[in-house]
Amino acid sequence: MTIELASGEAQLAALAVLAQQARELMDAVVLTDVDETEIEAVTAELVALTERLRAVRRESTLPHEFAPDGTFRHLGNAVVGACNPHALPLEVERPPEGGSRADLNFRPIHEGPPGAVHGGVTALILDHLLGDAVAAAGRPGVTGTLTIRYKRLVPYGRPVVASAEATRVEGRKTWADGTIALPDGTPLVEATGLFITPETWRLPNADEPDE
Numbered sequence: 001m002t003i004e005l006a007s008g009e010a011q012l013a014a015l016a017v018l019a020q021q022a023r024e025l026m027d028a029v030v031l032t033d034v035d036e037t038e039i040e041a042v043t044a045e046l047v048a049l050t051e052r053l054r055a056v057r058r059e060s061t062l063p064h065e066f067a068p069d070g071t072f073r074h075l076g077n078a079v080v081g082a083c084n085p086h087a088l089p090l091e092v093e094r095p096p097e098g099g100s101r102a103d104l105n106f107r108p109i110h111e112g113p114p115g116a117v118h119g120g121v122t123a124l125i126l127d128h129l130l131g132d133a134v135a136a137a138g139r140p141g142v143t144g145t146l147t148i149r150y151k152r153l154v155p156y157g158r159p160v161v162a163s164a165e166a167t168r169v170e171g172r173k174t175w176a177d178g179t180i181a182l183p184d185g186t187p188l189v190e191a192t193g194l195f196i197t198p199e200t201w202r203l204p205n206a207d208e209p210d211e
């Protein structure tokens, strides 16, 4: 894993604004009902804009890194990356009592079953949140297994709460449980996962895994 110093903060801030606009574009695309002439005109403008962005390309995606304020971030991450239009982005909090949580609102672009969120999308969110919970416990790792139980359809367009906590440790293995629930606590999706700390990972300030 690469840990690099942050650079080009003004450019990154502008990129985050661009990524948010791209999200709004995606939201507009799935709900627009303008006629085909207008769709073709907008598409032509987007082709031109895409070419402008491609004019200068990075050799790799935005890295895992420490921001100037000392916090760890991954601006290109598919779930939490402010600079990645694919990300909600999920804003993860780490409450003082432990674990990880996030308030979130899925959108029509996340639809799977009619009027509800795709199960793969909720699995993605829970994978990340469980991963954050094990990292919060000082045991960052990659997902070995992820088991999901879909209890109720997850609505989009209204608030839900995701939460997770590490539950057990054994060598380089850490287990975590999590849920996506309505604000009143009604569980919609439950997850349990096993995360494994690769041999090569040793993060500054992280507790050493018990080996």
Ligand SMILES: CCCCC/C=C\C/C=C\C/C=C\C/C=C\CCCC(=O)SCCNC(=O)CCNC(=O)[C@H](O)C(C)(C)COP(=O)(O)OP(=O)(O)OC[C@H]1O[C@@H](n2cnc3c(N)ncnc32)[C@H](O)[C@@H]1OP(=O)(O)O
Pocket: 064, 072, 127, 128, 129, 130, 131, 132, 133, 135, 140, 141, 142, 143, 144, 145, 171, 172, 173, 194, 196, 197, 198, 199, 203
């Ligand atoms: C996404 C990167 C994040 C970077 C994190 C950095 C800092 C953290 C800070 C904040 C992060 C916050 C949240 C985000 C974090 C994560 C969320 C998303 C995570 C992902 O989305 S990540 C992508 C999906 N993930 C993969 O792409 C894994 C591919 N895979 C491998 O990279 C290797 O396969 C590895 C490393 C798993 C093991 O390889 P290895 O050589 O180190 O270990 P080895 O095989 O020796 O196994 C040792 C013991 O684990 C058991 N074991 C192994 N694999 C198992 C499995 N799958 N299921 C059950 N048990 C398993 C063995 O049975 C043995 O058990 P025993 O010791 O009892 O015999």
